[in-house]
Amino acid sequence: MVFSYPYTGSIPFLMFFAFIPLLLIEDNIFRKRIRSSNLFLHTYLIFLIYNVGTTWWIWFASPGGAMFAFIINALLMSLVFQAIHITKKHVGIREGYTAFVLFWVGFEYVHYYWELSWPWLNLGNVFARHPQWVQWYSFSGVLAGTAWLLMLNLFGFFLFKNIILKRKSIKSELKLVVFYLFIVLFPLTYSIIQYVTYKEKGIKSEIVITQPNIDPYNEKFLGKIKNQLNKIGDLADRKVTKNTDFVLAPETALPFEFFEEEIQRLIYFHYLLDRKARWKNASLLIGASTMRYYKHKNSRASRKIEGGPGYYESYNSSLLINEYNRPHFVHKSKLVLGVEKVPFSNIFPFLEELSINNGGTTGTLGIEDESQVLKSNGITFAPIVCYESIYGEFITNQCKKGAELLFIITNDGWWKDTPGYKQHLALSRLRAVENRRSIARSANTGISCFINQRGDVIQQTKWWKKDVIRDVIYRNKDKTFYTRFGNILGATVAYASLFLFIFSILKILKNKYLPR
Secondary structure: OOOOOOOOOOOHHHHHOOOHHHHHHHHHHHHOOOOHHHHHHHHHHHHHHHHHHHHOOHHHHOHHHHHHHHHHHHHHHHHHHHHHHHHHHHOOHHHHHHHHHHHHHHHHHHHHHOOOOOHHHOHHHHHOOOHHHOOOHHHHOHHHHHHHHHHHHHHHHHHHHHHHHOOOOOOOOHHHHHHHHHHHHHHHHHHHHHHHHOOOOOEEEEEEEEEOOOOOOOOOOOOOHHHHHHHHHHHHHHHOOOOEEEEEOOOOOEEEEEEHHHHHHOHHHHHHHHHHHHHOOOEEEEEEEEEEEEOOOOOOOOEEOOOOOOEEEEEEEEEEEOOOOOEEEEEOOOOOEOOOEOOOOOOOOHHHHHHHHOOOOOOOOOOOOOOOOEEEOOEEEEEEEHHHHHOHHHHHHHHHOOOOEEEEEEOHHHHOOOHHHHHHHHHHHHHHHHHOOOEEEEEOOOOOEEEOOOOOEEEEOOOOOOEEEEEEEEEOOOOOHHHHHOOHHHHHHHHHHHHHHHHHHHHHHHHHHOOO
8 A cells, every 4th residue: 555655656556456455354354253343453553554654754844743644544544444344244245345435435535524634645646646547537536546446456355355265266257357357447448548649728828937945944934035035036037938927936935924904015015016027927926924804703713913902814825916916815725734723623712722822833724715716817727725736626616616727836845855745746636637727836845847637747846956947838718527526426425325334323223222
């Protein structure tokens, strides 16, 4: 499982059979009527190895956050597998194997939306470095990739058990062999044909991406802001032409908080306008740390202003300075656990205070009520900040609202030179396939890049190097099936898995308390 994931092995076909050992362990415990707690011990160890082996790099940004992520996510995965086993044990073998697919896909769907959301390790993400294998994500999204892998593991388990363990002949299992090969080869063949024959759609736009390479630990939030903006401006000056539509600068390129209502009074806003005046027609998208004032408490992110009336909220924002030099803000909505959001503080408000009092940098940030798009130079685009790029349906909603291009701004230097920033980039490639949208990605310390509508990286910078790149990409208005309908598969499976789970609980209660 670890070796299948991008940049901890990048061998996705290993996930075709990675669950078979777990299914064999479960089957052995089931047949020998061993206590179910024994299965939990096995699964927790395996899923802990999977989480640590693929996302160990979180440690560099937050040791406590890394431990929490490893322990809790492994626990959740183990509980899902435990529910699968209990369904098989108390309801039936067929229902148990059905639950193997339904419960896991349902879990990943819920993992997109609940308070402890962490979809980084969804199984369908293993193809992020190989988008040519999954061009059909434009119909289904990542969760269909998860379902595909689970089915392959399930039927691979049946074949292994029957042919290797029970020593049945291949001839006697020929139908199962043919079916297994079909579900392996048909999606792959279809995807490769789609990949080879797909042609870029839309109108060309010239984009300039800056990578100022400002150390997030020792410079970004400590240094002089004018020096940092000079780096961005000087880089842009090298590449902007009269045809450039947008200049992109990374997340929190304006690192020190300011009230959005007062931006016109900021010296460095006017400095940006002076810089932008050199760039002919180009608009600027740049990351900023911002605040808003409220007379009354607006959300759980609202904090009382000390010594004065009202409240304020902090945001991780995208700032567009459009062709008329007017500023427009969109706030990051998918927040990083622990760093930008205190889980369950909406239910237990005291947790917010504990976070701030115990050294939390900001507590929970404010978010948008729904996904937003921006428009400049006649082009509608999706502003995507960092962690938001791993949320397929969130970006799909932006494309539904008219986004023709996807602009990602991020600051990946927190994880140092580890698989973390590479995985983050790779996951963006799946968003390009799902929506058939070109991507321009500005990363403070790398990797900045352009991604085409097939998910190919067509130009990129190096890690930890100050750089600027320019390219022409296509802005596309067409909507894919996934863009139109989103995670319809995930939602359907989630409801089906909920029904099966409730049915299993009722069956257990019936067997335990009602006479036979």
